[in-house]
Amino acid sequence: MITRDTDAFLAFARGCAPDFGPATAKAAFLVAPDGFARAEQSAGDNRYMADAAAFDAARASAEHRELQRALSRSLPTICFPGDPEAPDALFPNNVFATVPGRLIVGRMRHPVRQREAARSDIRAWFADVLGYAQTDLSQQPHPCELTGALVIDRARGLGFCGLSERCDEAGARLMHEAFGLRATLLFDLAPGEYHTNVVLAVLAGRTALICADGMADAAVADAVAALYAPHAVLLTEAERAAFAGNAIALSGHEVWMSAVAANALEPAHRLALREAGFALRSADLAAIESAGGSLRCCVAELF
Template sequence: MITRDLSAFVDAARGCAADFGSATARAAFLVAPDGFAHAADSARDNRYMADAGSYDANRALAQHRGLHRALSACLPTVCFAGDPAMPDAVFPNNVFATAPGRCLVARMRHPVRQREAGRADIRGFFTDVLGYALHDLSVQPHPCELTGSMVIDRARGLGFCGLSERCDEAGARLMHDAFGLRATLVFDLAPGEYHTNVVLAVLAGRAALVCADGFADPAVVEAIAGLYAPHALRLSAGARAAYAGNAIALGDGLVWMSVGAGHALGEESRQALRAAGFGLATVELDAIEAAGGSLRCCVGEIF
């Protein structure tokens, strides 16, 4: 089922047991920020991006290496080389995603990012090394930027797809089918928001971080928060701007976000995470955040 009908979605979601699959990834992949620079195409619809003079390529490389080291202590994590012709490639979760036995390739909105979808090394890693079937959405016309636009509850097979210039309704349906989800809720993001995973995180299927000002319709916020109550954490506009919503659970008991995002969480939110059974791990990523994304955007999940 894929729908905009909140009542129908909530009824279906409440009937979905947490038996769809593993709640968190078994491994992760990254793409190094080689050639890290301002991408003018992406800046057209990503208000979080800094101006070109604010980019520090050396600091971004060092911080990304620190992220790789930190994640590798938690789960197997591979890192592909970057390419100066692809300055946004540090955010691979928008371009490549997995479901068990399948690799999905996105249709990206901007040409600078469409080049990433053609990378033979990443495609070959999934098809030739892991033996995954390729589900290539990059050759059709509808933008559908995978787990940037679609936040997924992997435990229950639920999708939360926010529409923007980066994903239209046809793209949402293509992703729903490609991921094989049980039910997907489609909704509009607030004006100026580009990806759902900046304003919503579902943590191991049992908690959610929700930035209410990132949604066009407050009723959608209430519906999602109700599904994950009592472990739905509502984040302030300041926490959203610091990328606290751009978080990910890796393993059943640890939530990862940037140092800046962690500082923006209030003590009440930290206590709420602990009540949901999560510790908090943070990595310094301020240089990478100049490009308009944070830790979640850097992490591709392997299921």
């Protein structure tokens, strides 16, 4: 099922058992922020990106190294070198994603990011080292920025795809098929939002962090909240702006977000995560966040 009908999606999704696959990844990979700078093309539809003067490449590189060390305590985490000609390359989850035994390569909207999809070293690592097959969406015309645009409940095989300049409806269908999902809910992001994973996180298939103001239709937030009740957390505008929605569960008992995001969480929302069985983990990414993404954007998952 792939639909815009929230009622139909909710009725179907409630019948999906958490037996689709592992709820969290077995490993992760990062791409170093080499050449970290403001990408003007990306800035055209990313309101979270700072002015060029706010970019600090040395600090971003140090934060990224600490992030890898921190995540490695939760699961194996490797890091590929960055490309100075690809200043957004530190956000690989938009370009590369996996299902068991297969790499999916996305189609990026902006030419400055399309070059990331052509990286032979990353493709060869999956093919020659891991033996993964490949689904390559990068050469077709429809933008589909993978787990930036598509938030996935891996346990139940459900997708939540926010449409924007970074993902159109045809691209969403291509991703739905590539991930082999049981059902995907299509919806429009609110004006000014570029990626779903900034306004929605599904954590280990049992909890959702929802930024209702990031969705054009409040019914979408209501449906997601109903599906994950009683462990649905409706984030405030301030929490969204601090990237609290850009979170990820890398195990069944830990949720990761940036230090800025964690500090912005209201006490009731911290409690809600604890009651759902999650310990909150964070990393200082203040310099990296000037590029308009946060912790979840930095993490490409291996299933």
